Amino acid sequence: xxxxxxxxxxxxxxxxxxxxxxxxxxxxxxxxxxxxxxxxxxxxxxxxxxxxxxxxxxxxxxxxxxxxxxxxxxxxxxxxxxxxxxxxxxxxxxxxxxxxxxxxxxxxxxxxxxxxxxxxxxxxxxxxxxxxxxxxxxxxxxxxxxxxxxxxxxxxxxxxxxxxxxxxxxxxxxxxxxxxxxxxxxxxxxxxxxxxxxxxxxxxxxxxxxxxxxxxxxxxxxxxxxxxxxxxxxxxxxxxxxxxxxxxxxxxxxxxxxxxxxxxxxxxxxxxxxxxxxxxxxxxxxxxxxxxxxxxxxxxxxxxxxxxxxxxxxxxxxxxxxxxxxxxxxxxxxxxxxxxxxxxxxxxxxxxxxxxxxxxxxxxxxxxxxxxx
Ligand SMILES: [Mg+2]
Numbered sequence: 001x002x003x004x005x006x007x008x009x010x011x012x013x014x015x016x017x018x019x020x021x022x023x024x025x026x027x028x029x030x031x032x033x034x035x036x037x038x039x040x041x042x043x044x045x046x047x048x049x050x051x052x053x054x055x056x057x058x059x060x061x062x063x064x065x066x067x068x069x070x071x072x073x074x075x076x077x078x079x080x081x082x083x084x085x086x087x088x089x090x091x092x093x094x095x096x097x098x099x100x101x102x103x104x105x106x107x108x109x110x111x112x113x114x115x116x117x118x119x120x121x122x123x124x125x126x127x128x129x130x131x132x133x134x135x136x137x138x139x140x141x142x143x144x145x146x147x148x149x150x151x152x153x154x155x156x157x158x159x160x161x162x163x164x165x166x167x168x169x170x171x172x173x174x175x176x177x178x179x180x181x182x183x184x185x186x187x188x189x190x191x192x193x194x195x196x197x198x199x200x201x202x203x204x205x206x207x208x209x210x211x212x213x214x215x216x217x218x219x220x221x222x223x224x225x226x227x228x229x230x231x232x233x234x235x236x237x238x239x240x241x242x243x244x245x246x247x248x249x250x251x252x253x254x255x256x257x258x259x260x261x262x263x264x265x266x267x268x269x270x271x272x273x274x275x276x277x278x279x280x281x282x283x284x285x286x287x288x289x290x291x292x293x294x295x296x297x298x299x300x301x302x303x304x305x306x307x308x309x310x311x312x313x314x315x316x317x318x319x320x321x322x323x324x325x326x327x328x329x330x331x332x333x334x335x336x337x338x339x340x341x342x343x344x345x346x347x348x349x350x351x352x353x354x355x356x357x358x359x360x361x362x363x364x365x366x367x368x369x370x371x372x373x
Contacts, residue, residue, distance in 0.1 A: 050154045051123035057261045058171050059108065060157070060164070062178040063132040063142055065197045066105060067096035085135045092141040095148035100197040100348050101177050102149075104329040107211040109152055111265065114279050118272050124265070129155040129171055131164050131178070165190050175258050177330075177350065185353045193258045195332055195350035198339060204327050204346040210279050212328040213262060215255055215308070216319075216352075217286035217297050219334035223251035224355030226293075227334075231356055242293035249303040250296065254354045255332055256304070263306050283326055284308045287338075289315035320345040334358070 063069065076084040108126040115125050130153050132142065139158060146153050157167045165186055168176050176187045176194040187194035206212070218227045230238045262280055269278045284301075288294050290313040301307060312322060320341040323331055331349045333339050334357045342349040 050152075051125050051127050053127065053172060055123035056125060056127035057265070058127050058129060058173045058175075059105075060129045060131045060168055060171060060173045060176045061101045061105065062180065062183075063130060063134055064179040065099055065101040065177050066130065067099045067102070067142075067145060068199070069096060069099070072096075081135070085137050088135075088138040088141050092144055094141075096141065096145040098149075100179075100199040101330075103206050103348065104177075104211075105151060105153075106208070107206070107329045110209060111211050111279050112152070115265065115268065119268065122268075124268070127155065128153050129157055129173070131157045131159065131167065131176070133159045133161045133164075165192070168192050174261055181351070181353065184351075188254055188352070188354050191254075193255050195255075195330075195352045197330070197348065197350045198343045200342075200346040200348050201344050202346040204324065206327050206329055210281055212281050212283070212326060213258075214283040214285050214323060214326055214328040214331040215259060216331075216333040216335075216338065217284055217288060218250075218253075219355035219357055220253050220255050220332050220352050221259055221284070222253045222256075222297065222300060224253070224334070224357065225251060226296075228356045231360070239289075239292040242288075242296050246296045247299065248296075249300040252304070254352055256306075259306055259308070260304070278309075281310075282308045283328065284311040285314070285319050285323065285326070285331065286312070287314050287316050287319070289313055320347065323347040323349075335360075 064073070072084065072088065075087050105128055108128060112125040115122065128151075130142065130146075132139075134142070136158060139156065142156075155171070157164070157171070159167060163186060164176070164178075164183055168187060169190070169192070173192055176184070176192055177197050178184050178187075178194070179197060181196045184194045184196045215221050218224060226238060226242060229241050259282060262282055266278055266280050266282075269275070269280070284297065286294075286297060288297055294311070294313045298311060310326075314322065318341050319331075319333070319338050323342045324345045324347060327347075329348065331342050331347050332352050333342070333349065334352045334354055336351060339349040339351045
């Protein structure tokens, strides 16, 4: 965003000056272009060029999501902030362990490398921003850990304990991932795609050449309008309702925009004849059944001009075993029992706190779960 702001601010005085002194404004414009070129030369040549925010697909990740900081968190909770900062400083040469978002961030970088090979001048790639409310001194350990794993994260946002919403908006965030369910809830309320991430309970080997993203349908890609019918009137009424309104697209849910940007990038690979070997693969994993309610889900995606590579209709069967086969880098669901079922079998699952389902999630200690992860 900073570049975007600089560009806007820099352009305005040039435009005003044009009326007064055309020669002078031309000089200023040239100087500004020269300065911009000089600034670009300062970028590292070893790492991928950081994309301009207005073109990039921005994924904001919290430090506790990127790295496993369970032990450090315990020190913070038991002994307070001073002991925590002291511990982090004493261990700043020791890289943090990988957290639930780590494999996803690596997979995003793999996609970026492929995109930059195919489209060297395009900034339409993923840009990971690290969001943290950690003490500035802890930042050194975070930077050391990022360098240790050779991650391409150039943007840091240290919120100092303040709500991240303003920053998320400023960075034009396409997806916010955190371990803090309250902050995720605030982001969803503000209309930003967001989810609370949970580490899989056993390590699964994930693809290192293809980013795989699995989405639930209702209250994730779609609104919760049909979910409300199930909760209020049961499955029979739901099936009847979905068949009756089969041709009426569902309203969009909180993660629709993220599927949309993935689709946009997929098309760039398809355009280079890589449809069968695309480094991004998407999945719809829904409890809907194909015969009675699946058509409305597929027709809705079609009406948006979106597609998923695989659509799996489970008709109420558990999602965990199937996800274990898919091995996504992230699976989004609004129902905690699906998140937990997936997590138990090793899938990295993310909870989207949206819609009527949350009323029924309240019996589950989401906050405690988030603190543990
Ligand atoms: Mg759902």
